[in-house]
Amino acid sequence: RVVVGTKVDQNHVNWVTAYNMLTGIRFTVSRTNAKMDRELTDADFDAKHKFSFDITGNELTPSAKYDFKFKDYAPWVFRHLRTTFGLDPADYLVSLTSKYILSELGSPGKSGSFFYFSRDYKYIIKTIHHGEHKFLRKILKDYYNHVQENPNTLLSQFYGLHRVKIPYGRKIHFVVMNNLFPPHRDIHRTFDLKGSTIGRDFKEEGLDENPRATLKDLNWLRRGLHLEFGPGKKKAFVEQMQKDVKLLQKLHIMDYSMLIGIHDLEKGNEENLRDKTLQVFQPGGEAEDPQPNMLARTPSKLESARKAKELRQMIKTQKPVPMEQTANKMPDELQGQKKNNFFYVDDGGFRATHEDDAPGEEIYYLGIIDCLTHYNLIKRIEHRWKGLTNEESQISAIPPERYGDRFIKFISSVTKTREAAEREKTEDAAH
Ligand code: ATP
Ligand code: CA
Ligand code: CA
Structure with a gap:
């Protein structure tokens, strides 16, 4: 079985899915980040929120290129997990959504999961089976507690759990996690x-x-x-x-x-x-x-600057990302994952x-x-x-x-x- 990573651009068969995943992440993550931090409650572990995106936009969601439904699971728990794992909130969003380009690894294992890498190679999106999805929700509290008590855990770091669905399409569940390998x-x-x-x-x-x-x-x-x-x-x-x-x-x-x-x-x-x-x-x-040019390189100074500019643009055009997370930061800091x-x-x-x-x-x-x-x-x-x-x-x-x-x-x-x-x-x- 030959598996090669391919850039997911507009010509790729999974472009719409990838675009919808990233649009959903961008919207839901910044929505949660925009709120004042607070302690978790039991209800946070079971929480799920459904959003409808369409090309015109509505009072809840901004307009998107395609019509799709997006579900966000336990957003507060994952916000806290991202903090625990030392992620910079703005960095996370920029990595995942700048230019909306991922690269796809197809399905490397026999499980049929697809793997996508963020453009800067820091994050992996893995599509998971419904059973795995249900299971992760079930064990989320145990996982969360374990990670709090074990800052040096070797377990996969989960940063988000979501579901995307296009009209008449099937439901696709996916997690965002750490790429163990360096860019x-x-x-x-x-x-x-x-x-x-x-x-x-x-x-x-x-x-x-x-x-x-x-x-x-x-x-x-x-x-x-x-x-x-x-x-x-x-x-x-x-x-x-x-x-x-x-x-x-x-x-x-x-x-x-x-x-x-x-x-x-x-x-x-x-x-x-x-x-x-x-x-x-x-x-x-x-x-x-x-x-060649599959992505995954150390970003040049120019790219870092561009990234910072994109971030500023993003903050301007999108309400959620709160300023205190991004102000007073140099591009290098935004880029460097703690x-x-x-x-x-x-x-x-x-x-x-x-x-x-x-x-x-x-x-x-x-x-x-x-x-x-x-x-x-x-x-x-x-x-x-x-x-x-x-x-x-x-x-x-x-x-x-x-x-x-x-x-x-x-x-x-x-x-x-x-x-x-x-x-x-x-x-x-x-x-
Ligand atoms: P199967 O169930 O058949 O083993 P799977 O689809 O569940 O496959 P994984 O075992 O999670 O896939 O991963 C398959 C491969 O993808 C790994 O062997 C590794 O090369 C790569 N991979 C998975 N997770 C990561 C990660 N966090 N960082 C870097 N590479 C990863
Ligand atoms: Ca495996
Ligand atoms: Ca597996």
């Missing part, structure tokens, strides 16, 4: 690890031409790779993972993975790779010709360290993704028939408790310094 650095290898071996092998043929494929557990093991964290970092990382997985187990979630992007500091950034960054997200993809998470401090990622805590040669961009799969009937059925032929330890669809334990065990076991790994290798050889 300004090449990712030299990407892994999606679950701690299972069945079906966890990415065909290695032709990999050289496709350094951006998302590899899996067996590819990782075959390469003898480790997350090279010295004692201090390892402890922090494993402890946070344990806390996060505990929540997932409690909520009967499974099938999630640790997504790891590796930036090799010695290789650095190849200027000509930069424009192809989009291909980092070619999870199931086979070798493809690079597509990262207060411990695991994202090293230029958006977490740098490898040696045994003596000296900095290592790699930066890891990592987090736990795809965490909205409830251990439901389907999984139980899958478990039953796969269970007939495979060892349970190797099946990916095992109950959430064991799924989580196996996940922690695997990820912890591959977290060790280069020095420790080499020592073990020589010890093994001696026996």
Whole structure:
């Protein structure tokens, strides 16, 4: 399956959907941001608001290019979540809606979800199934509380939950979340690890031409790779993972993975790779010709200035964005997303360290993704028939408790310094 990111412009089949998504986000997010902040109530977690957009506009919504309906879920909860995750409110809106251009990754997983990247590459819109949507609403309070208590959580950061529908079209649910990977650095290898071996092998043929494929557990093991964290970092990382997985187990979630992007500091950034960054997200993809100018570059000074101008324009033409959030800010500040998470401090990622805590040669961009799969009937059925032929330890669809334990065990076991790994290798050889 070949998946290549494509720019969603007016000629793209999903242009109308993308435009409607962004218009809805822009309107609802600025509407909530315009109000005075307040404490959350229980009702905020169940809240949903429906808006009708049309080409003439009405007393509630401004005019839009197309007729569509938009639903906004738990807007206050997500406003607070965005604050918790250190997002600048104006920055969020500009990133998502300036020029209304996204790029689409098509459907990289087998789930059929679509992925869209904001123009500046900071945010991901993922379409989700109705079941995942209902489930996220159900667990929202647990997620919210967890995130408050765990500022360094490795779980996907959810910034918004919405639904869009065009006349006679189907309902499309989607979340906005963090892109784990940085806009300004090449990712030299990407892994999606679950701690299972069945079906966890990415065909290695032709990999050289496709350094951006998302590899899996067996590819990782075959390469003898480790997350090279010295004692201090390892402890922090494993402890946070344990806390996060505990929540997932409690909520009967499974099938999630640790997504790891590796930036090799010695290789650095190849200027000509930069424009192809989009291909980092070619999870199931086979070798493809690079597509130039797909977006995802570090914005130039000129672009930053343009962005600031756009923002000013936006504030002028749209009531909601309150001034105190945007006034007195330089373009650079508006652009820079504050990262207060411990695991994202090293230029958006977490740098490898040696045994003596000296900095290592790699930066890891990592987090736990795809965490909205409830251990439901389907999984139980899958478990039953796969269970007939495979060892349970190797099946990916095992109950959430064991799924989580196996996940922690695997990820912890591959977290060790280069020095420790080499020592073990020589010890093994001696026996
Ligand atoms: P499936 O259920 O078949 O695994 P899915 O449609 O639910 O697929 P995910 O597992 O969420 O998709 O993600 C698929 C791929 O998209 C990941 O392996 C990764 O390459 C990329 N991806 C997903 N989430 C992120 C993120 N937050 N940051 C960067 N890349 C991501
Ligand atoms: Ca997945
Ligand atoms: Ca999934």
